[in-house]
Amino acid sequence: MKLSLAIVALALAVPSNGFAQDSTAVSSDREYPNTFSSGSANISPFTNKSKRFNDWAISFGAGVPLVQSADLTSIKNGNGKDLFGYSAYVSIDKAITHAFGINLQYDRGETRQGWFNTKKDAPANASANQQIGARTQYDAISLIGDINLSNLLRRVDNNSPYRWALHGYAGLGTLAYRAYQKDETGDRMVTEVKPFKLGSMFAQAGAGIKFKVNRRIDLEGRVMYAITGDDEFDGGGNKYSAINQQEEQVSDNFFNATLGLSLKLGKHESHLMWHDPLQEIYYKLDVLANKNQEIEVCKKGDLDNDGVCDDWDRQPDTPAGARVDGAGVALDTDLDGVIDLHDQCVTVPGPVENNGCPTEKTPTSGETVTDSSTTLEGIEFDLNSDRILPSNTPILNNAVSYINSSSGTYTVVGATDTRGSEAYNIKLSQRRANNVKDYLIQNGVQSDKLNAVGKGEKNLKHPECNPATKCPEWKNKANRRVYFEAK
Incomplete structure (x- = not known):
């Protein structure tokens, strides 16, 4: 035959043998995850x-x-x-x-x-x-x-x-x-x-x-x-x-x-x-069915007893009795820097010194600056930010009116909380002071009446806050501010 x-x-038959699979791994390459995948690192194209x-x-x-x-x-x-x-x-x-x-x-x-x-x-x-x-x-x-x-x-x-x-x-x-x-x-x-x-x-x-x-x-x-x-x-x-x-x-x-x-x-x-x-x-x-696995919940406990486990609590030292959100942060409904527990006007913004309620004083003797007052309350900033918040513009507009009506000159002082290095905080506070100064000049204040200085962690509103002491967020926020000093 x-x-x-x-x-x-x-x-x-012989070429077919070359395609016999020879790997057990299921792994992803550098193209995964991408916009066409679920984002899981275990996704891989279907190959041998x-x-x-x-x-x-x-x-x-x-x-x-x-x-x-x-x-x-x-x-x-x-x-x-x-x-x-x-x-x-x-x-x-x-x-x-x-x-x-x-x-x-x-x-x-x-x-x-x-x-x-x-x-x-x-x-x-x-x-x-x-x-x-x-x-x-x-x-x-x-x-x-x-x-x-x-x-x-x-x-x-x-x-x-x-x-x-x-x-x-x-x-x-x-x-x-x-x-x-x-x-x-x-x-x-x-x-x-x-x-x-x-x-x-x-x-x-x-x-x-x-x-x-x-x-x-x-x-x-x-x-x-x-x-x-x-x-x-x-x-x-x-x-x-x-x-x-x-x-x-x-x-x-x-x-x-x-x-x-x-x-x-x-x-x-x-x-x-x-x-x-x-x-x-x-x-x-x-x-x-035969595997007995114990799941431990709230392993670190709840130190501040706010109902949020310390495993995911972003504010583990919440004051007793304060209402908190899902991350354990004390609620501040009107975003004035005073938590609802201490805020006597929960829905109306007000300064910390007035327990979160607005003051009844006139712009020339209250919220802005007087010759006898060296602070301008309410000009606060977010963490690591020099952006002027929209809630601060009414106070700054009042300051424009007062400074223009005054014959004196003023120093715009920038401040920070105690987190971060001293050198970084000086630079950050200087930027905050410069931004406020620029805002006042753009809105009508004569430039020769203003000077901007960044003092970093000095002259804190809450001096008990320092790198060795863990302060609640509302105190840190009050320290992140800009105030005025009359010359």
Whole structure:
């Protein structure tokens, strides 16, 4: 027999091995997370690296073919003796899912059929009595679908070792063969069919039982039934010959019983065809059910008893009785720097000295500046910021009116709280003073009446606040201010 089919099968099979997966890691690359992902660092594109199971295998085996439906058969002919041939196969197997795969398979073998074994002498007058012996040497390449019936049908049973599996097979291919006929006159070839011709197509289907020896090797017994679609495969000669007229069927079919091994490829512990998703789910549920995990809430306690755990409390020293938000910060409804607990006018802004209530004094003797007062209350700033707050503009506008009506000059003094380095606080307070000075000049104050100085942490409104003492936020905010000094 020519080896053309074997060479073709090998050429198709070898490159496929290069794509066997070889990684267990599920990881993200530098492109993740991005705007197309959920932001999780565990997201990765679906590649070979994200697979958990081996899904390639090489299978090979040998067996016995028996012609069953033909004019010359292998089973119970003439003298009642069965005639056994031989066969072998090799295949490249790819698992698509846990229940379905595709195999590229090459078969080679010889069937023996008729009235006697062609390895022996023919009886006398064999041709006259149509007691013909025949043999057929064949090569086949086929693409076969593999269904794991056990994964589809078996019940969930965590106590089962799951080492047996029932598989179903069906596929199409091309069949090449040489059929020989023998009688008392000798042995001769009566039919030859080349591969990859229209008339060489055939189908086969069957079932197999697999046993998992270990993570690398499976043992399988398989029975396949091949439908040739050809009335000359059995060696009866031309389809119109006397032998081929003995039976009405026009397709010579045969069984092929084989025993083989599968070698599973890849670096993972398990092969996809031996994985049962339902089994895995039930196993994980059992693990979770048996896992007793204590969850400790509020590990650090609640030191200020404000109802917010210190684990996420942004103001762990809230005064007793103060209402707080979800982060544990004391509420200041009117944002005047006085928390609601101490604010006697909760919804109306007012200075800290007046317990959060507005004063009734005139602009020339109260909120702004007098010759006898060196402070301008209410000009406060956010942490690490020199931006003038919108709530400060009414007070600054009053200051414009007063300074313009006054004959004196004034120093705009910037101040900070005690957080941050001294050098940083000096610079920050200078920027605050400069911004207030610029605002006053832009709104009509003569520039020669003003001077801006940053004093940092000096002259605090709440001097008890220092780097060694943790002050509540409302006191720190009161220290972050700008005030005036009359010269």
